[in-house]
Amino acid sequence: MTDAVHVKICGVTNAAAIDSAVSAGAHYLGFNFYPPSPRYLTPERASVLMRDVPAGVTKVALVVDAQNDELGALLHAVPADVLQLHGHESPERVAEVRARFGLPVIKVVGIADADDLADLDKYLTVSDQILVDTKPPKNARLPGGNGLAFDWRLLQGRQWPCPWLLAGGLTPENVGAAIRLTGARQVDVSSGVESAPGVKDAQRMAAFIQAAQAG
Numbered sequence: 285m286t287d288a289v290h291v292k293i294c295g296v297t298n299a300a301a302i303d304s305a306v307s308a309g310a311h312y313l314g315f316n317f318y319p320p321s322p323r324y325l326t327p328e329r330a331s332v333l334m335r336d337v338p339a340g341v342t343k344v345a346l347v348v349d350a351q352n353d354e355l356g357a358l359l360h361a362v363p364a365d366v367l368q369l370h371g372h373e374s375p376e377r378v379a380e381v382r383a384r385f386g387l388p389v390i391k392v393v394g395i396a397d398a399d400d401l402a403d404l405d406k407y408l409t410v411s412d413q414i415l416v417d418t419k420p421p422k423n424a425r426l427p428g429g430n431g432l433a434f435d436w437r438l439l440q441g442r443q444w445p446c447p448w449l450l451a452g453g454l455t456p457e458n459v460g461a462a463i464r465l466t467g468a469r470q471v472d473v474s475s476g477v478e479s480a481p482g483v484k485d486a487q488r489m490a491a492f493i494q495a496a497q498a499g
């Protein structure tokens with residue numbers, strides 16, 4: 285028997301969403317520190333919310349092209365377990381952040397076509413995990429959390445030496461098919477389990493986790 289698929293619920297913004305995600309079996313919770321996002325939390329607010337996350341659930345701090353002083357202040361304020369780098373961080377920058385701040389790093393790589401998979405390879409030795417997400421369209425307001433899927437067939441037959449998560453436009457309705465096609469053992473979702481931007485829906489989170497783990 286294989287282990288259950290791990291689910292990351294990204295962009296939780298309040299205690300009710302955290303409770304629902306944890307009760308439904310989320311393995312990771314993502315806290316968003318990108319100010320233009322509808323899921324943004326101040327470090328002060330996030331710190332209060334993160335304190336009540338049970339041990340065993342991984343608290344991920346999502347940042348976009350953050351500089352060292354911002355990261356230092358953030359990690360002083362919040363008890364994050366992992367950093368998610370969701371900007372244009374180079375492999376050298378990922379290695380630097382990991383060494384300087386001493387936390388495991390998830391680097392996000394955006395995929396639109398097969399060429400992007402070559403970029404992904406550059407991060408395999410410097411990042412603890414890779415989050416394989418849809419590349420944001422040029423006119424997108426946000427670098428992630430856009431509810432758009434990429435062509436999952438691009439991942440068929442791929443194997444990487446480090447753990448990875450599949451993201452981008454996943455929903456309770458399509459996550460089973462995405463897992464079957466790609467072989468993902470970890471999945472990440474934000475807008476597909478919301479009733480409005482930044483508002484997580486308890487029923488959709490539970491349905492998503494059930495579908496992922498059945499998948």
Ligand SMILES: O=C(O)c1ccccc1NCC(=O)[C@H](O)[C@H](O)COP(=O)(O)O
Pocket residue numbers: 294295314316318321322323346348370417426427428429430431432451452453454472473474475476
């Ligand atoms: O969600 C946001 O607002 C966001 C803003 C800036 C950078 C990343 C952001 N979200 C990233 C995530 O981790 C999402 O879970 C991932 O991109 C998938 O999002 P979705 O397609 O909405 O499930």
